[in-house]
Amino acid sequence: MKCDVLGQYYPFWWSITSGGKSRNYGYPTAIVELDAATGEVYIEDTNETTLGSAGHALDLKVNTPGTENLKIILVERDANCYSHLKNVVKRRWPSIPIEETEGPFEANSTNIYLLNMELKDALAATENLYLGNSIYFFDPLRNVKYETIEKVASKRIGWFYKTGTEFIIFLFTSDWFLGRKDFVPLPRSLEEETWSKLEKETVLDADSLFGNNEWRSYLLNKKRVKDKERILVELYKNRLHRWFRYVLPLPFNPKESQIFHLILCSNYEAGVRMTKDEYSKMTANPKHEPDRKNALGKFKELHPEVFYDLETGRRVPLHWRILWSILKQHEGGICDCKCRDLRNIELDFREIENILAWLSEKGYLDRVEIDNAWDASTNQYKLNWKTINKELEINPPHPLRPISPEQLSRLEDTRK
Numbered sequence: 001m002k003c004d005v006l007g008q009y010y011p012f013w014w015s016i017t018s019g020g021k022s023r024n025y026g027y028p029t030a031i032v033e034l035d036a037a038t039g040e041v042y043i044e045d046t047n048e049t050t051l052g053s054a055g056h057a058l059d060l061k062v063n064t065p066g067t068e069n070l071k072i073i074l075v076e077r078d079a080n081c082y083s084h085l086k087n088v089v090k091r092r093w094p095s096i097p098i099e100e101t102e103g104p105f106e107a108n109s110t111n112i113y114l115l116n117m118e119l120k121d122a123l124a125a126t127e128n129l130y131l132g133n134s135i136y137f138f139d140p141l142r143n144v145k146y147e148t149i150e151k152v153a154s155k156r157i158g159w160f161y162k163t164g165t166e167f168i169i170f171l172f173t174s175d176w177f178l179g180r181k182d183f184v185p186l187p188r189s190l191e192e193e194t195w196s197k198l199e200k201e202t203v204l205d206a207d208s209l210f211g212n213n214e215w216r217s218y219l220l221n222k223k224r225v226k227d228k229e230r231i232l233v234e235l236y237k238n239r240l241h242r243w244f245r246y247v248l249p250l251p252f253n254p255k256e257s258q259i260f261h262l263i264l265c266s267n268y269e270a271g272v273r274m275t276k277d278e279y280s281k282m283t284a285n286p287k288h289e290p291d292r293k294n295a296l297g298k299f300k301e302l303h304p305e306v307f308y309d310l311e312t313g314r315r316v317p318l319h320w321r322i323l324w325s326i327l328k329q330h331e332g333g334i335c336d337c338k339c340r341d342l343r344n345i346e347l348d349f350r351e352i353e354n355i356l357a358w359l360s361e362k363g364y365l366d367r368v369e370i371d372n373a374w375d376a377s378t379n380q381y382k383l384n385w386k387t388i389n390k391e392l393e394i395n396p397p398h399p400l401r402p403i404s405p406e407q408l409s410r411l412e413d414t415r416k
Contacts, residue, residue: 002170002252002262003041005403006137007056012278013166014060014070016271017133025066028132031057034119034152035139036074038084039092053137055088061112062093071111071131075122082116089114105129119148123155135166142183144169146211146239153243153373157267160338160376161245167265169240171249174259176206176232177225190220210239229259237332240265241370245339246272246331250279251402259402269329269341276331279400288397290327295392296320302391303362321345322355323364326383327394333383335365356381363387 010031018025039055042048051059054074061072076082089096100107101114105125113129115122136152138144149167156165172180179185184198186206195203203220207213215235219228237247244265252260266272280287299320300307306317322342326335335342337352346352356379359365365381385396 002139002260003051003053003056005250005252005262006053006168007051007059008282009168009275009278010056010060010135011064012275013135013271014064014067016274017135018066018069021066026069028069028071028130030071030073030129030131030134031060032073032075032126032131032134032136033057033139034075034122034136034148035141036076036085037081037139039074039088053139054085055092058089058093058096058112062095068111069132071113071129073113073115073122073126073129073131075115075117075119077116077118079116082114086114119151123151127155133164135168137168137170139170143172143205143209145208147208149240149243150211157243157373160372160374160378161243161267161336163267163340165267166271167240167244167263169263169265171233171236171261171263173229173232173251173261174225174257176202176219177228178257187220188222190216210235225257233261236263241334242373245269245334245336248272248276248331249400250275251400253402253404267340269331269339272331273329276400279403283401283403285400286398288328290392290394292324295324295394298392299323318346318351319355319358322352323359326365327388330383333385334368334370334380335382336378336380338378353379363391 014029014031015021015025017027018029019027033054036054037052039052039058040049041052043050057072057074061067061070074085076085086098089098096112097110098114100110101112105113105128113126115125117125134156138148149169153165153167156162175183175185177185184196184202186202187195187199189195192200203216206215206219218231218235221228223231233249237249240247240263245267246265246269248264248266249261250264252262254260264272264275277287279285296316303319306319310317322345325341325345326333329341330339335356337349337356342352346355356365360367360381363384364387366384368380368382370380388394389396
């Protein structure tokens with residue numbers, strides 16, 4: 001299910017970030033799989049073999065016109081998995097010269113790179129490759145270590161919420177509380193002396209996921225599993241905001257009570273919005289479509305002073321244009337004066353900051369303290385939905401309902 005969704009997402013992402021048909025897909029792009037595995041997945045329940053996420057990335061590269069400037073980098077540390085991956089490539093895509101993809105980068109004309117090495121070595125090896133707009137997929141056997149997120153992000157995102165890099169992280173959400181055949185769920189108490197040996201191992205795994213142990217008081221308790229799943233995702237989002245303005249968890253319900261998330265992390269407003277719209281279409285989630293005309297009328301009644309002395313030809317003030325862009329474009333309602341869409345409305349950082357401060361003063365935004373990776377002093381804000389609902393009669397977006405196997409199957413049948 002996860003791989004099928006990525007198989008649809010990769011072409012969607014590439015068609016946008018490459019510049020699209022109108023620009024001949026000319027912008028350099030890269031898909032980097034940091035846990036590439038074998039390129040195939042065996043589904044025990046149905047006794048079938050399908051493409052894994054790395055296989056979908058290769059299929060996009062080999063079988064889609066215009067992908068000359070797309071790089072595919074597959075990193076797999078396990079020697080057996082890597083050997084299997086090479087065999088899958090030979091069998092499914094015989095036109096790919098394996099020796100060249102494994103050889104010196106300067107002699108590689110394929111833009112496909114197969115790397116059997118640890119992450120730190122792969123990062124060092126690819127440091128001088130120009131990747132352009134890139135998406136990194138983290139799909140570990142159990143959980144992504146937060147230090148891995150830090151290592152990759154620090155190589156790519158060199159200043160305050162720099163665009164051009166997206167992460168997709170696979171999170172085994174419900175397994176932390178329900179367990180699975182080889183994984184014991186988290187204990188339901190903070191008292192370490194009551195934990196079993198296997199529960200202690202799970203707690204340490206969660207420490208590794210978050211990069212600290214501050215999560216424990218929120219999740220090691222007797223709350224309902226559904227509540228703890230929601231809290232887990234929120235806590236993890238907060239950690240990822242260190243590198244990314246926008247963190248979009250896409251929920252999936254493969255069977256019974258099992259829930260996992262593919263978490264999209266990005267600093268590009270429009271890309272996240274388009275992804276959410278596409279997911280909503282797939283899952284029949286309602287699209288967030290507030291009544292602009294009604295809200296603008298309310299805004300004008302409340303703040304007539306900002307409509308005075310408008311520049312010639314401008315029908316609405318910057319205050320409204322900026323607020324509306326945040327409402328429509330910004331996942332989680334997070335914003336600051338350096339957001340790309342706001343800079344498209346007004347180039348002057350100081351003017352944008354002045355308006356954000358005004359919107360905060362009027363209650364539409366709240367100042368938030370987000371621990372960013374660059375120790376930047378840029379003010380950050382978040383939509384105050386209580387005020388927006390009361391004053392502008394706009395409701396917040398509904399929480400996303402998870403996609404089920406049946407929905408995905410129907411979607412694939414439709415596309416065929």
